[in-house]
Amino acid sequence: MSQSTMTTGRRSVFSRPRAERGFTSWITTTDHKKIGIMYFFTVLVFFTLGGAESGVIRAQLAQAEMDLVTAEIYNQVFTMHGLTMVFLVIMPLGAAFFNYIIPLQIGARDVAFPRLNAFSYWMYLFGGIFLYSSFLLGGAPNGGWFGYAPLSLDNVSNMAFYAVGLQLLGVSSLSAAVNFITTILNMRAPGLTFMRMPMFIWMSLVTNFLLLFALPIIAVALFMLQFDTIFGSQFFNPATGGDPILWQHLFWLFGHPEVYIMILPAMGIVSEILPVFSRKPLFGYAAVAFAGAAIGFIGFGVWAHHMFTSAIGPVARSAFALSTMFIAVPTGIKIFNWVFTMWGGKLRFTTPMLFSIGFVSMFTIGGLSGVTHAVVPHNAQQTDTYYIVAHFHYVLFGGALFALIAGVYYWFPKVTGKLMDEKLGKTHFWTWLLGFNLTFGPMHMSGLLGQPRRTAVLPEELGGSVELYNLLSSIGVAVLAVSALIFLFNLIKSIRGGVASGPDPWDARTIEWLSDSPPKHYNFAEIPTISHRDEFWHRKYAEDEAGKPVAVPAGASEQHVPDAEHAEGDHDGHHIHMPDPSYWPLVMCLGMFPVGYGLLGPTPWLIGIGVVWVLMGFFGWIIEPVAEGDDDDPVVEDPAAPRSGVAAH
């Protein structure tokens, strides 16, 4: 008998919701798959907003001396564009994949802390809403996403929204990081050792450690900013000896790992897709894994390369030039390993494969311009120009976003059981590639020809060629907009009426494809035992005497059979204990609104209401009845004993 029936009789405010479909099931869900899907669609909304902001920017700069928007609006728009794309699009899109894919790829049924996972999502959503509400409440932040003090202390910079909003988003990411690290370290299927983990899991693990160690630093910087603006502390006030450069150090000590937080999940995705469509294993698995870990590690030692022209001395400039050049080595290793994964394979150019190859190609360009930045004496010519804008868009758009979109096409059949339209997908890819290069390619030139960043108009005095490059960039954004619409159309069309994909449409290598598509609530009827890297592939193929791989006839593999039987047969999943839905993550996060808005003023009573609300949510969370063994502590004496304690209260 299932335990859930035991608790049915008791309905109180602390009962757990049990809706399995409909609106309530989504807002109370603790299922990592549903949360992943919610992350994805929320990202789509914010991506549209961030894209619209880039449209405003490029329209204003399409020609010299345009006055489509005022300088004030322009400054708000470019600040919000940066914040949106970094904190509300790329990071949470990575989180969407962490949510959906990590448990499936490590053979787990959910993440370690399902309710905390829901909490992370709501914090993300509300943090984003909070930031965007600034447009209606006196203007969005206009001090740049980097928030340099003392400009960000200025009361006309609206940076209070920035300080509080990023803090909320930071809480979201930090709790997610704790969750995913615990999940990956502690919930791997039997036999899934570190060196057998799929590369996406490796990169996710590194990314979440980066989050874990980088977020507290930005939290400290933001607290200082808040205390300076709200309570008059003196952290960044030069008049009393405060040092504005301290903000830069703290911000970039977070900000550079942040770059790797955005790119490493993308690298993980590409490392999954390239082998599948090359029909070869990842070239140099160990090297790719360790290069990723090395990038994460060295990534904490290069931050001041964002400050080469700041008030730092020659010794610091030299040290960070060296570390920055050093970090190019593991990045190069990865690029060559990806290329040689394709080498000698049989390449199938599906849409995810095209986006992955696009990633390797575009990311290389971003990496190379990155090396030119490390030449410090010339960095002084490059920094704060459009050359830098070109560089980081090649890394984050040509890099991270290309790979994340590849992931969307690749795992879409996993999530929906349907294929995305390949024809539309390829149209999307080629227009995306064209639009991207048309937008950001010319920026290399306009930057080197002297166009500074963050200017509300394009000064006419910069000359005709700069104007030409800007016009090309603006046309490129229009192409990207069309391309994005194709993508959206493809998504909707394929969700509604995509061709059924079957459980393994790509002849994949990793075990998320061992489960149904879409996976059952409990992911795996029986947790698979792992004996190889690329476990799923090894269940499908064996090597003959000559060492040549051959397909294993269906049903012949010893490991394959029982699982197939169980999936269809005696496992109806009813006896599998899954975490129950809960209202409390949502309720608790709602309390962040009064806290957040209260901090802007500050308005103490509003903060008070919020804090009490959050605390109540917290206690509700703690004393929520345990329906199916979610929260009961392990019994000290006999861990194998049945969890009878649940029914006792």
Add this chain to the structure above:
Amino acid sequence: MRDRTAMRAANRRRTRVSTILVFALGLFLAACEAPQSALAPEGPYAQAPHDLIKPVFAIALFVFILVQGLIIYSVVKFRRRPDDDGSLPAQVHGNTRLEIFWTVIPALILAGIAVPTVQMIFSTMAEPEGEFMTVEVVGHRWWWEFYYPDYDIYTANELVIPVDTAVRLEMTAADPARDAANGVIHSFWIPKWAGKQDVVPGQTTFLNVEAAEVGRYLGACAEYCGLSHVNMRIRGESLEQADFDAWVDNQTSPAVEPTDGLAAQGAELFGTEHNTDIGARSCAACHQVWDGEGTRTPGVGPDLTHFASREEFAGAIFDVDDEEQLRDWLRDPPAMKPMQPENAVGMPDLNLSEEEIDALVAYLYALE
């Protein structure tokens, strides 16, 4: 304004011509017609980094071609053929020798770049060898102040230096009322003279510049500094030594004292009382016109002692010669250039009458 429109139209024509030129000559050759280009150094402090980056660009280009070539080759050569038999390719897991190769070779190349990079970091930041001139730079929202300690000269937005002479800029940021508490970070950049260096309130940063040619050079604030960041431009003017000496002679002399007519009225309107109350309806409250008595002490706004000797004003975005522009400016400055007088940053609208503007314009033009 009419001049400006005409100039814009001319520029547009030029743009169209250049569009054709660019496509004809290839994108890289267009570099020469960008007056603020970082690719066309005209002084040793810009030339050295330029010479350093050229081989790096070449290496980057080589790696670019190599990697993209490998990708294209793989894509073409290893694509699955239509007649594919469905068998799997050889399952290669890696190649230690290859992997060591592409770890060590890039590391060596980077080490090769690192050595001269570090050397040059130290050489460009050190004091210039031999004789050099010092200019103190203060970044304000949103204009530049230059002070020549050797001559006791204050000027704004236009940095005038002798050709072939190293100049060390001692820079900081402050505003208003020269209060570091309200300064924000700027960045000084005249690309043809040198790379940029941030200007930080409460601290002094240094930058060496030198012009190898006589000429007028474009520059701009390169660190985002708020509302009118784009309107904080810099002009570099390099003169033959004799011309520079003449310029110094003029700048060190007291302001012209108009004795009659409109200009004298303007001088009276301008006022003499120095105070730092922004918004006080007297020009002298914020702007100094040094009459030769006492020391030169700058106000909140630019020193106007020799306003008419400059070519541009208001962060070097308007032409001094353009009388209509000057009038528009006096009529309502925040409408001409986004500023925040309510935040004590920038020039407020003083509600001047047309007669008052006539008088002030006459006075300002008298300040040769």
Add this chain to the structure above:
Amino acid sequence: MTAGVHETTLGLDHRKLGMWVFLGSEFLFFGAFVSAYILYLDATAGGPGVEIFDIPFTSISSFVLLMSSLTMVLAHNAHVRRDMRRMRLWILATAGQGAVFLGGQVFEFTVFYKEGLNLTESPFASGFFVLTGFHGLHVFIGILLLLSLYSLTFTGKIKPNQDLKTEMIGLYWHFVDIIWVIIFTVVYLIPDLAMEA
């Protein structure tokens, strides 16, 4: 979903592992504040500096906080032995010592304010108050957790044979103590010794 300890990869309960991971993050949080404090040691803007500290007084309150780690261990020990009466006693003792420490901090802040050291005075003062204030907040949260734990032992939510929550709150409490040892050394002792030297 909580797997029993025997079902996890590392043989650790998820929540215990998660707490360790979280504390790793907290370590950098305080690390960044301590760095800022060190940077601003001399940035007193003419106001009071490190000479204002009353080392003997703070030593006593630090000692009280350190002793609370001992009682925390005893509380967990009692829980493991299923001696809930002693466990409650030690939990209350721990929370009480935390409260004494907090009281000392409030007293210390008041004295400093009277002597002219306040948050808006100088970067040094800001660094001091915000760093020690955030530590105080952590102690305060710890006390709340301890008192919640104490109350939950009466409801049956915390059972004698399940000591995980006690252990986790203990982990947190020891962490807060260790951070204080670092703060006391770096913020109070070393500058004081350096000044005398």
